[in-house]
Amino acid sequence: MKKIIASLLAALAMVSGAYAAGGAGIALDKFPKERLSDLAALQNGAKLFVNYCLNCHSAAFMRYNRLRDIGLTEQQIKDNLLFATDxxxxxxxxxxxxxxxxxxxxxxxxxxxxxxxxxxSHAGSGADYLYTYLRTFYRDDTRPTGWNNLAFANVGMPHVMWELQGQRAAKFVEAADPHDPSKKIHTFEGFEQLTPGTMSPQEFDSAMADLVAYLQWMSEPVAQQRVRIGVGVLIFLSIFLFIAWRLNAAFWKDVK
Known part of the structure; x- marks a missing residue:
């Protein structure tokens, strides 16, 4: 248990520090939340996660058989997603x-x-950050990996899905700092496509939305169920409140 708690604290500290280092510099794109209730999107996200993320990053508190909750059979999990274990x-x-x-x-x-x-964070949800982060890698020869990221400046992670998106360069314009004219700041103006990817920009954005949907689901697999139960409880309490109000009125109607 101590090892689990220590791992969680270390992971949270690392991602929190990463956000402070590079996550607050740009406006976050909105993650399409409807993907969270789309089983096909979640299944595709699980496939992307296993093929591209699970080589270096673990998800040590998620079991493969939990993927049955997003509509996959045990045989499908074994045949298509079980690469790191038997x-x-x-x-x-x-x-x-x-x-x-x-x-x-x-x-x-x-x-x-x-x-x-x-x-x-105050800037947006974790899904918004991840959706922006996964789509804003660009070539940077000054970095050890050859890659940088708009949402996480000087990121240590390379762009593992560059073949899908293609290689892009970021265009920056130098301007005077409005708070201190003696200083210069670099303003992002857009991306320049250097080489094409196997996916169109729209297809890549859709794939990243699926991946983020899976990451969001993995962080709390019972979230949708919890919402449904909560709505049911509120409906029950509303009906019970109405019945109690009418019973109270009937009980005291003859009391003056």
Missing amino acids: KVGDTMKVSLADRDAKAWFGAVPPDLTLVARSRS
Whole structure:
């Protein structure tokens, strides 16, 4: 239990520090929330997560068999998503050693089980941040990996899905700082497509929306069920309140 708590605190500290370092510089794009109730979107997001994220990032508090909640059968999970283990009941862990991760990336990639919840802030939801982050990588030869990100400046993670999106360069314009004219600031003006990806921009945005939907679902698999139960409880209490009000009126009607 102590190890689990320590891992959670370390992951939350890392992503919180990452947000402070690079997450507050741009306006966040709105994640299409309707994907959360779309089983096909969640299933595609799970496929993307296993193929592109689970190589370095773990989701140590999620079991593969929980994917049955988004409409997948145990056989489908075994045939299509079970690459890192042989048992459907295992958790989503990776074989990447912490020592190797530090040597290659400068830090251990955080566990992603709760990343969608931990990235919520005054600027937007965790899903908004992730949706923006995954779509704003650009080429930067000054970085060790050759990549940078608008939502997370000087990010250590490379763009693992660059083949889908293609390679892009970010265009910045230098201008005087409105608060201090003696200083210069760089304002983002847009992206320049350097090489095409296997997906169109619209298809890539849709794929990232599916991936973020899965990350949001993974952070709280019972969220939709909790909302339905809450609505049912409120309806029951409303009906009970009406009945109690009428019973009270009937009981005291002859009392003067």
